[in-house]
Amino acid sequence: MTTLAVSRPRRGIAQTISPYSYVAPFFVLFAAFGLFPLIYTAYVSLYRVELQTPNAMEWRGFGNYTALFADDYFWTALRNTFTIGVISTVPQLLMALGLAHLLNYKLRGRTFFRVAMLLPYATSVAAATLVFAQLFGRDFGLINWLLSLIGVSPVDWQSGTWTSQIAVSTIVVWRWTGYNALIYLAGMQSIPADLYEAAELDGASRWKQFLHVTLPGLRPTVLFTVVVSTIGATQLFGEPLLFEGSITGGISHQYQTLGLYMYEQGWGYFHLGRAAAIAWVMFVLIVLLVVVNSAIARRRIRKEASAR
Amino acid sequence: MTALSAQARQARQARQARRRALLSLGTSRAAGRQQHAGRLAYAFLVLAALLSAFPFYWTVVAATRSNAELAQSPPSLFPGGNLLHNLQQVLQQADIGKALLNSLVVSGTVTIGTVLCSTLAGFAFAKLRFRGRGALLALTVGTMMIPPQLGVIPLFMLIARLHWVNQLQSVILPGLVSAFGVFFMRQYLVQALPDELIEAARVDGASTRRIFWSIVVPIARPGMAVLGMLTFMASWNDFFWPIIALTSQEPTVQVALRQLGGGYVHDQSVIMAGTLLGTVPVLLVFGVLGRQIVGGIMTGAVKG
Numbered sequence: 247m248t249t250l251a252v253s254r255p256r257r258g259i260a261q262t263i264s265p266y267s268y269v270a271p272f273f274v275l276f277a278a279f280g281l282f283p284l285i286y287t288a289y290v291s292l293y294r295v296e297l298q299t300p301n302a303m304e305w306r307g308f309g310n311y312t313a314l315f316a317d318d319y320f321w322t323a324l325r326n327t328f329t330i331g332v333i334s335t336v337p338q339l340l341m342a343l344g345l346a347h348l349l350n351y352k353l354r355g356r357t358f359f360r361v362a363m364l365l366p367y368a369t370s371v372a373a374a375t376l377v378f379a380q381l382f383g384r385d386f387g388l389i390n391w392l393l394s395l396i397g398v399s400p401v402d403w404q405s406g407t408w409t410s411q412i413a414v415s416t417i418v419v420w421r422w423t424g425y426n427a428l429i430y431l432a433g434m435q436s437i438p439a440d441l442y443e444a445a446e447l448d449g450a451s452r453w454k455q456f457l458h459v460t461l462p463g464l465r466p467t468v469l470f471t472v473v474v475s476t477i478g479a480t481q482l483f484g485e486p487l488l489f490e491g492s493i494t495g496g497i498s499h500q501y502q503t504l505g506l507y508m509y510e511q512g513w514g515y516f517h518l519g520r521a522a523a524i525a526w527v528m529f530v531l532i533v534l535l536v537v538v539n540s541a542i543a544r545r546r547i548r549k550e551a552s553a554r
Numbered sequence: 555m556t557a558l559s560a561q562a563r564q565a566r567q568a569r570q571a572r573r574r575a576l577l578s579l580g581t582s583r584a585a586g587r588q589q590h591a592g593r594l595a596y597a598f599l600v601l602a603a604l605l606s607a608f609p610f611y612w613t614v615v616a617a618t619r620s621n622a623e624l625a626q627s628p629p630s631l632f633p634g635g636n637l638l639h640n641l642q643q644v645l646q647q648a649d650i651g652k653a654l655l656n657s658l659v660v661s662g663t664v665t666i667g668t669v670l671c672s673t674l675a676g677f678a679f680a681k682l683r684f685r686g687r688g689a690l691l692a693l694t695v696g697t698m699m700i701p702p703q704l705g706v707i708p709l710f711m712l713i714a715r716l717h718w719v720n721q722l723q724s725v726i727l728p729g730l731v732s733a734f735g736v737f738f739m740r741q742y743l744v745q746a747l748p749d750e751l752i753e754a755a756r757v758d759g760a761s762t763r764r765i766f767w768s769i770v771v772p773i774a775r776p777g778m779a780v781l782g783m784l785t786f787m788a789s790w791n792d793f794f795w796p797i798i799a800l801t802s803q804e805p806t807v808q809v810a811l812r813q814l815g816g817g818y819v820h821d822q823s824v825i826m827a828g829t830l831l832g833t834v835p836v837l838l839v840f841g842v843l844g845r846q847i848v849g850g851i852m853t854g855a856v857k858g
Contacts, residue, residue, distance in 0.1 A: 264762045268678035269690065272671045272736055279728040280697060283705030283712070290707055300711040348599050351591035361844035362603035364851070365610070368840040370791035372811040373829045377609045380616065380822055386625045388612070424606060425851065432852035473699070481701045484793045488812060505703055505794075512707060513798065522707045529704050536699070 363424030371484030433467030676739025
């Protein structure tokens with residue numbers, strides 16, 4: 247990458263200041279609405295702050311955190327975030343990989359298929375959740391009706407722990423699978439064709455080619471999607487909130503996520519300080535998960551690559 | 555100034571080449587494996603396309619039926635004739651007209667502002683040399699990884715202190731911060747904007763501002779368009795921050811939808827009619843520009 251050399255003789259004060267005036271609009275907004283809130287959250291989490299009187303702050307030290315760890319619902323939310331995260335992210339990424347593989351064939355109507363896969367990405371959390379909540383209805387939902395056709399008795403998707411978590415995860419899978427498939431497709435298309443030719447000459451089957459050429463070539467792309475999906479899963483909020491419209495995530499908090507728990511503490515019970523503490527726990531969790539996940543993804547792909 | 559018009563022509567050619575390249579992303583056949591798809595592959599793809607589209611179809615079916623019809627078994631799988639009645643109910647339960655207008659104002663402003671800020675900063679990061687450039691860029695990219703939920707509490711305290719709760723600027727101003735946008739425009743301009751073009755303009759004595767408006771912006775236009783579409787969709791669909799900053803008196807569409815879903819009366823056909831209203835605008839954008847959006851997402855992706 248080359249940088250423009252500003253012509254030496256004319257370089258005056260205006261030329262020196264000028265580049266900063268181009269980044270200034272972004273960075274002024276960024277400082278006020280991006281960076282400052284981020285750092286200030288840590289500060290707020292050490293105080294008692296109530297929603298009605300946000301300017302009155304009372305020092306609590308780590309009180310918000312200890313109260314959090316003593317709350318059973320925090321641990322429920324943590325567990326739910328983890329299980330919903332796993333059952334939404336893993337199938338989503340695997341299916342996206344398969345779809346990308348199919349989309350990478352020579353296809354008639356390829357643009358149509360690509361646009362169709364991305365359609366769910368264009369919907370909002372709110373719209374998608376309201377539709378799925380209806381499809382998952384206990385008495386008149388289409389999914390239970392379909393199940394009844396194969397002789398399965400109606401499932402109460404809202405009240406069971408696993409059933410409600412599966413339902414919530416389905417919404418996430420539906421919205422993001424096509425998006426991830428396109429990301430994978432872009433990665434696949436940048437793998438040089440001669441690698442496949444060489445593999446074919448060596449007598450590798452299609453499956454072997456996928457395993458030993460496609461997957462290793464996709465490594466950075468897979469890492470990217472793993473990181474993005476992990477972050478997305480950790481902050482899941484709209485789906486559990488709107489699935490039946492309660493901020494507790496079901497009667498027994500059976501599908502309340504950390505994001506929803508934070509909203510409940512802050513805007514349901516008015517404890518902004520406590521909510522800030524939850525935000526920081528979420529942040530630490532995300533960093534941990536991203537580090538662990540990318541280490542695993544890196545190792546798994548490397549192992550497969552070296553197995554050829 | 556004839557030299558500058560020659561540059562403008564050159565810029566236009568570069569822009570057209572770039573646009574062709576961007577559009578052809580949707581149909582690229584450059585690399586990767588290119589075997590013909592078999593019947594099974596088509597069958598799976600058709601199934602996936604149907605699954606992607608079905609919830610939309612269902613929204614239409616449910617929005618045009620009555621609640622009683624939806625409570626039949628087996629359910630009706632085709633549209634009915636109750637749409638107008640349902641829409642009237644939506645208008646009664648939530649101020650959806652105001653919500654649509656608010657959403658349009660918010661998403662429109664956010665899109666224009668984000669694209670402008672991102673292009674300015676992206677240009678500086680791509681082509682200007684200044685002290686602290688690397689560090690500032692690293693900071694921008696680094697914070698892309700941090701979820702917005704983390705900063706929501708101080709942000710709320712900030713807008714409360716400014717007495718902005720329930721006012722649209724509380725959703726617009728934070729919406730203008732897009733680290734992704736800056737990164738996207740930088741990547742785009744590094745590739746699309748030849749250094750020689752800027753150098754030539756400088757030799758002719760053009761100021762940086764002039765260069766920005768008459769060379770950079772025309773070349774950046776396809777990238778700006780893609781960023782604009784992505785920003786508009788994201789802003790229209792945003793849910794988390796608007797439900798904190800706004801209430802039912804001054805809702806965006808997503809906030810209004812929550813009202814329908816979380817109300818006391820669960821009239822499913824009315825909820826679906828509202829959902830339809832909130833989804834149609836962004837689907838229109840997507841229907842017209844879906845191809846470019848696909849290309850944009852694939853361009854922004856991390857490649858092997």
